[in-house]
Amino acid sequence: MSTEPHPQPRDGLARQTSTQHFHRRWYSKAAPAEEGSDASKGFVAGGFSVTHFPPERIRNFSIIAHVDHGKSTMADRLMELTGAIRKGMQEQYLDKLQVERERGITVKAQTVSLVYRHKGADYLLNLIDTPGHVDFSYEVSRSLAACQGALLLVDASQGIQAQTVANFFLAFDQDLAVVPVLNKIDMATAEPARVAAEMQQAFDIDPASCLLASAKTGRGLEQVLPAVIERIPAPQGREEGRLRMLLFDAYHDEYRGVVCLVEVVDGQLHKGDKVVSASNGEQHDILEVGVLAPEPHATGRLCTGQVGYIITGLKTTKSARVGDTWFLDKQPVPALPGFKPSKSMVFAGIYPVSAADFEQLDHAVERLTLNDASIAFKKENSAALGAGFRCGFLGLLHMEVFHQRLEQEHGASLITTAPTVPYMLEHSDGSKTEIQNPSQFPLGQKLAGVWEPTVVATIVTPSDYVGRIMELCQDRRGDLTEHAVIAANRTLLRYTLPLAELGGDFYDELKSLTSGYASFDYEESEYRKADLVRLDLLLNGEAVDALARVVHRGKAQSMGRRMCAKMKELLGRQLFEVTIQAAANNRIIARETISALRKNVLAKCYGGDVSRKRKLLEKQKEGKKRMRRVGSVDVPQEVFHALMKTN
Numbered sequence: 001m002s003t004e005p006h007p008q009p010r011d012g013l014a015r016q017t018s019t020q021h022f023h024r025r026w027y028s029k030a031a032p033a034e035e036g037s038d039a040s041k042g043f044v045a046g047g048f049s050v051t052h053f054p055p056e057r058i059r060n061f062s063i064i065a066h067v068d069h070g071k072s073t074m075a076d077r078l079m080e081l082t083g084a085i086r087k088g089m090q091e092q093y094l095d096k097l098q099v100e101r102e103r104g105i106t107v108k109a110q111t112v113s114l115v116y117r118h119k120g121a122d123y124l125l126n127l128i129d130t131p132g133h134v135d136f137s138y139e140v141s142r143s144l145a146a147c148q149g150a151l152l153l154v155d156a157s158q159g160i161q162a163q164t165v166a167n168f169f170l171a172f173d174q175d176l177a178v179v180p181v182l183n184k185i186d187m188a189t190a191e192p193a194r195v196a197a198e199m200q201q202a203f204d205i206d207p208a209s210c211l212l213a214s215a216k217t218g219r220g221l222e223q224v225l226p227a228v229i230e231r232i233p234a235p236q237g238r239e240e241g242r243l244r245m246l247l248f249d250a251y252h253d254e255y256r257g258v259v260c261l262v263e264v265v266d267g268q269l270h271k272g273d274k275v276v277s278a279s280n281g282e283q284h285d286i287l288e289v290g291v292l293a294p295e296p297h298a299t300g301r302l303c304t305g306q307v308g309y310i311i312t313g314l315k316t317t318k319s320a321r322v323g324d325t326w327f328l329d330k331q332p333v334p335a336l337p338g339f340k341p342s343k344s345m346v347f348a349g350i351y352p353v354s355a356a357d358f359e360q361l362d363h364a365v366e367r368l369t370l371n372d373a374s375i376a377f378k379k380e381n382s383a384a385l386g387a388g389f390r391c392g393f394l395g396l397l398h399m400e401v402f403h404q405r406l407e408q409e410h411g412a413s414l415i416t417t418a419p420t421v422p423y424m425l426e427h428s429d430g431s432k433t434e435i436q437n438p439s440q441f442p443l444g445q446k447l448a449g450v451w452e453p454t455v456v457a458t459i460v461t462p463s464d465y466v467g468r469i470m471e472l473c474q475d476r477r478g479d480l481t482e483h484a485v486i487a488a489n490r491t492l493l494r495y496t497l498p499l500a501e502l503g504g505d506f507y508d509e510l511k512s513l514t515s516g517y518a519s520f521d522y523e524e525s526e527y528r529k530a531d532l533v534r535l536d537l538l539l540n541g542e543a544v545d546a547l548a549r550v551v552h553r554g555k556a557q558s559m560g561r562r563m564c565a566k567m568k569e570l571l572g573r574q575l576f577e578v579t580i581q582a583a584a585n586n587r588i589i590a591r592e593t594i595s596a597l598r599k600n601v602l603a604k605c606y607g608g609d610v611s612r613k614r615k616l617l618e619k620q621k622e623g624k625k626r627m628r629r630v631g632s633v634d635v636p637q638e639v640f641h642a643l644m645k646t647n
């Protein structure tokens with residue numbers, strides 16, 4: 001990660017939280033252009049004054065790649081090359097969230113408009129930086145919907161990885177022109193010829209069409225934008241047609257409200273227009289319209305084929321449905337294909353460490369979800385943890401990122417329950433209900449079946465590790481569906497796996513079994529019937545609702561034993577005897593006992609020092625506040641924390 005200072009906004013204030021940072025981005029720019037002024041006819045980017053671009057001189061493209069293959073670095077270099085940012089500004093300029101900087105990953109897709117002169121003409125190139133991690137592939141597919149082409153980046157020392165395969169097919173399925181770029185050729189271990197051969201074998205890409213580049217040193221970059229212009233088609237919209245625009249992203253800015261990113265497919269959009277949503281008929285006034293270059297520049301209009309932002313005064317992103325088509329009031333047009341709505345695949349309860357902080361958490365969750373409409377949440381109550389939220393995420397990393405953002409950006413301290421997937425209960429009359437919390441799994445009721453979500457997982461690995469990976473996947477109840485050699489010593493494996501088995505330590509195991517060489521990607525698949533039971537942990541006979549899980553019957557006993565042993569270790573010695581039990585569908589399958597110990601906190605206070613005794617009792621009382629009482633046992637919050645992580 002770069003330690004260089006971030007470019008300072010004009011008022012000289014340092015970057016603080018990302019929310020504040022977003023705000024500063026809006027206000028550190030020049031004042032928005034007045035309509036009719038020269039500036040409103042265009043914007044200045046990289047020294048070019050931009051007026052109108054006909055569609056044939058616009059290119060909308062994304063950079064797609066496996067995680068860490070260099071997308072954000074490439075985006076930086078392309079911005080430098082076109083003068084959108086100065087050389088030496090902070091690395092990975094488009095990764096603005098604090099969590100993105102710390103984890104070195106891109107979470108939100110970002111957009112930037114670049115102006116580039118090619119063969120004597122200026123082109124407007126709209127670049128959309130996308131996240132590489134599987135959990136965010138939803139962001140990738142919606143970014144691609146606003147594009148006609150994509151740069152497919154592959155690390156020339158690593159070659160094709162699982163997400164290279166997944167992202168290539170996302171682009172291919174959307175009929176996008178793919179420009180292959182073998183990146184990191186400055187590395188001593190780079191083998192561009194071998195990787196180009198892999199591209200041919202895996203995707204039927206002509207090795208001669210692969211560009212060789214180093215986003216780090218800038219080598220070979222001069223060919224990239226000409227290739228974008230020559231190989232990616234211009235947007236095909238009708239300039240004289242009625243306005244039709246695709247809403248492909250929306251985020252919340254503290255001071256401007258909801259900012260929507262749009263592609264104007266047909267016609268033109270002007271400040272002051274009234275637009276209507278094709279999905280719900282809501283009407284919105286266009287208060288501001290402009291491009292991101294990368295700072296927002298109000299332009300007063302967006303022409304056919306352009307990508308830019310609009311501000312409509314919406315307060316939450318809930319009304320800005322990503323994938324929606326918007327048109328001018330009284331001039332309806334057929335809706336664009338839209339996107340599949342994102343579906344939560346991992347659920348977890350989120351509770352404040354101290355029950356008194358619920359209000360603060362409520363506020364923080366509300367603010368953060370303004371910006372990420374793919375997080376589903378509702379309030380829930382747990383006997384053990386009090387009031388909190390049940391949240392749904394696209395995947396485990398998505399969940400971790402949300403947790404981290406709540407802590408970092410909103411100062412919340414949290415307990416997150418063990419993640420769970422949605423289960424479908426099939427009743428004897430054939431009806432089905434979905435549960436998102438293991439404590440909703442009915443006990444003592446005959447079910448016709450329980451269905452769980454599966455994924456199709458793609459693993460690309462050096463062939464030497466195939467045996468170990470197969471063992472791991474079998475242990476996780478996987479079914480092998482494809483086994484293909486994609487290059488010398490590289491194998492692609494496809495498995496159908498229960499999504500629930502990817503939680504816990506699957507990634508870690510895969511990484512350690514293959515010394516980090518295997519890469520992994522998955523997409524959701526069907527629900528499958530499975531022999532599942534509810535596993536409860538009981539303290540003195542009382543079930544701890546927050547610790548309930550749904551597990552495969554064959555794994556219930558060993559998991560129950562591990563949880564009991566862990567609970568015993570964590571609770572430590574107690575004043576009264578405590579029984580810890582694990583029950584699978586109400587049947588006790590494991591047990592531990594903590595024998596009684598009379599603990600005298602005042603033992604050390606021999607003599608009659610009353611104030612010291614009082615202090616000790618006060619301290620003990622303070623500690624109790626952070627405990628939750630279950631089965632007459634006071635359980636410190638840390639115990640919940642640790643048990644949630646038991647696999």
Ligand SMILES: Nc1nc2c(ncn2[C@@H]2O[C@H](COP(=O)(O)OP(=O)(O)OP(=O)(O)O)[C@@H](O)[C@H]2O)c(=O)[nH]1
Binds near residue numbers: 092185
């Ligand atoms: N040697 C070398 N390193 C590079 C090059 N391009 C990127 N890197 C490094 O590779 C790492 C990952 O680069 P990023 O640009 O963050 O990769 P990314 O694909 O955007 O990653 P995600 O956003 O997490 O998907 C960083 O440490 C970069 O400095 C290159 O051409 N050569």
